[in-house]
Amino acid sequence: MKRSPRDSLETTRKMTRRGLILGGAQAGFMGLLALRMRHLQVEEADKFRLLAEENRIKVSLIPPSRGQIFDRNGRIVAENAPSYRITMVREDAGDVEAVIGRLMKLIELDPDEMARALDELNTLRGDTQVTVADRVSREAMSRVAVNAPALPGVTPEVGLSRHYPLGSDLAHVVGYVGPVSDYDLSKIDNPDQLLLTPRFQIGKIGLEAKHEEDLRGKAGIKQVEVNAAGREMRELDREEGRAGQDFQITVDHMLQNYVQARLGQESAAAVVIDCESGDLLAIASAPSFDPNLFVRGISTTDYRALTENQFRPLATKSVQGLYPPGSTFKMVAALAGLEAGIITPLDTHYCGGYTEVAGHRFHCWKRAGHGHVNLASSLRESCDVYYYNLALEVGIEKISAMAMRLGIGQKFDIPMSAVATGRAPTKAWKQKSFGKDWVIGDSVNASIGQGFVLASPLQLAVMSARIATGRALVPRLVKSIDGVEQPSGAGESLGLNENHLRHVRKAMFDVSNNRRGTAYGSRITAAGMQMAGKTGTSQVRNITAAERRAGVRSNRDLPWERRDHALFVDFAPYDNPKVAVAVVVEHGGGGSTTAAPIARDITLQALYGEDPPLSAYPAKDRARIAAQQKRLRQARPASDRDGNGRA
């Protein structure tokens, strides 16, 4: 674009003018900066020089002590034990190699840890404190302290480290802490300065992670005077932080310990709920692991052993594991039918071993059939055909609504990691998830807790407790925080017809107390202590026709991971329910043979608060039970065990 010369001359002039104004303004500001510099460096130089001489004040953080965790009886579950470590700062050390060489003559250093420390010393910023040796002995500490002049940049430090005295018993519930990782930091928006302290421990899973901020507390600030070499001389000022809050959980460590031991090395989970308050008295997942391994940073060998174990010790099966509830779901179906007014307790169906629905044959577990069954006998003997017919009459929507009311498919807000929601399937759900219509066969499968129905052991225990009490009981894990009692989970009435509930409870009573009940072998004989329960055996997959031909008839002939899950839910005492229990043994075979005896033992232990008298057991089992009690007592030496874990 062409401009007239006059025009362009005028613009150039204007630009020069404005350029001069701008330059003047900038020069003026620089003058101001120079004046400020003169003010600070010349006029006030003496004052600042003096301050600088005195400026040997170093401000540092005092890490708060992490809140402790106790069980319902006040037994400590997670505590802070003093730990000694030796740190090093490259800038202060000067010749790192020489200093480390001298240090190695004084104390033993782990070669792996040494390599990591050297790497950190060489790559991180020169003023970073690097841990050279962690968890050193007291003598090693004092040896380093005495030789301090020869070890510039090396500081022995006393800190607190998490310790779990009960070892593996509560690993899944309380979880564990570990050093902050970059990944942890990336998830926090504006991290507390405390978290940037090297090797600061934060909760990784379980209660430790869910209540991390309450447990952590707030750091204090300490002003110390240091000498010219940076060594601390004396403390000048201290602003106390706030210690983390103490937690008391509802779990009874003795019972938890028993339950873990009773589950032993099975891949299993068990939950015990207090029927009055909803307190989780025990919430076990087996096999377990030693959380103390994680606190100091687990070795790759140990970690691989845990992750490659086919019984998945790291998974929290009690709340995270989802299983088809199998026959334990029949109470749900029965109540759904009763509440809808579609069935009555006296209605009967004929079980000839199978029923035909939409051209497909659905078998009862008892191939010979149960004959005529009503509500009571269908639960007692766990007849499948009765429930197939019931599902056809009642429909899936009502059954699923009842499942939700009883806690299945409902996510409970307890502070553990990966609490699963489970599933009470509906037609809309299937359409949304699979884009397929609900078919009648789905309802038939769901009626006996197979197919799309999924529940966690926690939900099964809640279901049992809700049937036992008729109240919308909610599980509670935290009893009190810093002595402040947390809201109870007792819950309001579910609004179910008490008569209907009574019928179902009576049938459950018969399951373990009637000669024909599926769990008669696992009954409790002590007066006033009898339990009401329900067995469940849920298929992982069908035994194929080919396998049948090859001679596979029962679970025992199958590889472990394809055997059925064994389940049992119960509450006791029948007349006045105090506890509700759910047990799931993964691939355990049958509910009545595997899960029911475990649940019975756990129930008795919970009711008595110690090993129950042998009179509570059927006479013919007493000798075997006595041996079992002895064996378990040895496996878990009395209350104050050293917590080195039995992972």
Add this chain to the structure above:
Amino acid sequence: MSYLEYSVKSAPTGLRKFLYFNWPLTLLLIAVASTGFLMLYSVAGGGFDPWSAAQMKRFGLGLVLMFIIGMVPAWFWRNTAGVAYLIALVLLVAVELFGTVGMGAQRWIDLGFMRLQPSELMKITLVMLLASYYDWLPAKRVSHPVWVFVPVLIILVPTVLVLKQPDLGTALLLIASGGVVMFIAGVHWSYFAAVIATGVGLVTAVFKSRGTGWQLLKDYQYKRIDTFLDPSSDPLGAGYHITQSKIALGSGGWTGRGFMQGTQSRLNFLPEKHTDFIFTTLAEEFGFIGGVTLLGLYALILVFCFVSAMSNKDRFSSLMTFGLASTFFFFFAVNMSMVMGLAPVVGVPLPLVSYGGSAMLVLMVGFGLIQSAHVHRPR
């Protein structure tokens, strides 16, 4: 002036251009950067590692970049300004979507060999585009509301993006350097008065909004303002920096404690001693004389840029040089004000001296453009 006219009067061509570079400016840049190497050497406790050597390499790379850019005719930069601006804008949006989050803000894209901060790039391309815009716009229309609205939009779009990151310091820098170009181009006074009035209003709004549902800044930004107004309110964080930095500075006195003799930085009182707070080390070790000398070097750089800009008859070249030189000015003015406790801690490095790759390269690209304008000025 169109680019066809450049060649008319014996403008240098080919490698001869090299002789026509603004050599005093180049030497001044080397002098300032060398001060930086020296300070980084001292801060590391007398070692080229970990900072000084790396910084030298970067500066070397920056110099090469400056020469390459300087050899390219200014018209090329004018014609590509729009594209460059758009690329920077797209990258800004990209960090918004895929950027790495660092220190609570999304700022950079990881290229593997370096971290690219699009906001740094924007500081330059914005000035280029505005200069090119006013070069195209007939002088009579400069103050016409419609033609004022366009550059305001050009400034505000990246500013809003940068604010979202959130990086208040860079956002203000963009507005300031864009404003400088508009000012030099001759936009009427009243617009600037209006902007300043709005600015005052906005600051009031920011303070009033605090704690309400429509809070305008992030909590940490308020905290920075708080600690600026009252350093003792945050004894561990930014307030601590300001207090310590003033002590280090003041204790330098007239002549300083001597090279490598600074005690304050030695004792690690200043965590960012090699980046944003490097001036304190200089001021402590070389005193008032050292500090003023650096300020003088900076002033000389500005003088050479301004002289080059005013003597350049090409409107684009002139505007761009003014704009880029002012960006440079804002860098060191803000950093020094911050270190001397005159401004809040906003995380602006001391140009050419602070340790850091992205800022250094961008500055050298800027000086490359200034050189290009100088070499190819109409004669």
